[in-house]
Amino acid sequence: MIELKEVYYSYSGINALRNINLQIEEGEAVTLMGPNGSGKSTLLKIINGIVSPDSGVYRFNNEEITSKKLQKPEFSKLFHQKIGFVFQNSDTQLFCANVFDEVAFGPRQMGRKESEVEKRVNDCLELLNIRDFKSRQPYHLSGGEKRKVAIACVLALNPEVLVLDEPMNGLDPRTQRWLVEFLVGLSKAGKTLISSTHNLELVHEISNRAILFDENHTVVADRPTERLLEDIDLLKRVNLVDEYYHQHEGNEHRHFHDHRFIHHHNETEYQ
């Protein structure tokens, strides 16, 4: 479905991606992991056609996506309908007068009948549990509510692929848990999900495959999520886990912490 071959990208001569080779199949739930500035967001932008690679090939549904093709309105519009992008900062995605219009923006553009638009919007609002906000102004909502509205806006287009840039950022634990379950539901329903994160706490729940970037902007591992999370040395090397140390009854205790599990101490751990 999505194929990247020897993709390179740089911002004003500074490397952002180097030699990226990836293949993502339909229905997969993939997470891009890596430290800040490793190139995750840039790759998501390439996948969404916001920027084009300096060199290399990007194919979507066996068709090469180039900046020239994306300049053609019909091609560009169809491509953007098939891949939905939820930005890291939900504020950037919301520009309509109220939540209903915000979610209806896409279906209305697609030329759907108003009755169908209304059905889609109501379904999306219900699905994301934000029905009560339909008349509210988006910029008066909380961070978690804005994220839900942003996801609803994208879902209303019924994209084949849903791309989420740092979806858990800035959300409280309850909303994070809700979002995890929501994404799992979407994945089970057959949607292809690509998300980026450097938070390891929930990554194994929202994806079955993890792609790890390092600070050199290259892919260093592409494995099933659980297997990748077990490789503590690799995660430490790319600055995704750190060694913690503290004292218990005068004894120094050191351990790695990947935040996935509540850390319990027992006597044998530090004696």
Place this chain on the structure above:
Amino acid sequence: MEKQHGIPEWLIKDENYVPQADKDTFINKSILSLLSVLARIRKQSGDHQDKFQVNAAFKVFFTLMLVTLVSISTNFIFVIVINVYLLVILSVMPAQEIVKILRTSFLVAVFTFVILLPAVFWGNGYSSIMIVSKVFATVTAVNILSYSSKWNSITSVLKRFFLPDTFILVLDITLKYIVMLGEFSLDMLFSLKLRSVGNNKSKYTSLSGIAGTMFIKSKEMADDMYAAMECRGFTGEYRINNQLKLKFADFIYITINAGIIFIFVYYGRI
């Protein structure tokens, strides 16, 4: 409604959609113009930007002096010498910057010439050529300063010229927020582009929505920054590092500019 995992049926089905033809040139043009402004500012803040290793204070002072001397000079040879001097400086700059600076200088000079065309026809050709040459020199000098110095180093130099603290602070913050709000609005335009998957009959409504959100965002950022500055003890006085260290390049630069003053005085007496 048939649902699977709480997902509506239409969301599971493949979307059978053929987009209608619609122009969205305004979004693309807005994105491109914002990108070019942001790229220019990013380039300004790059480490390689402070060219010639000359202290920004000298650059600002001598550029102002050069502009003043060119403006008050009545000698055509002096203006030509300055133009040649500026072109020599320009020749050691990167090709892209040479093109940009010369394009601006020529455009402004040609525009001035067109304005002065009636004077040329009335027999004031010498004065017109003189004014056009002066305009070319002035615009080139200021652009060389702008392209060869970081903007924040130029604003900090203003403190030496006894400009009010608040004025310098406003300049610094403006530069910072052009980037931050520029990046924010760029993301908003990208988002509008990604969601513009069909025929948008009210393009300008979307754009006014973006402008409104930008206004709210900038107000929030301004309020937050003011609160943060108060927390850090800001009382209206803006302190900068005022130490002036002279390097070899500074001495060469001062010598060249002393030469320019000498040429100005020499030709002024002829």
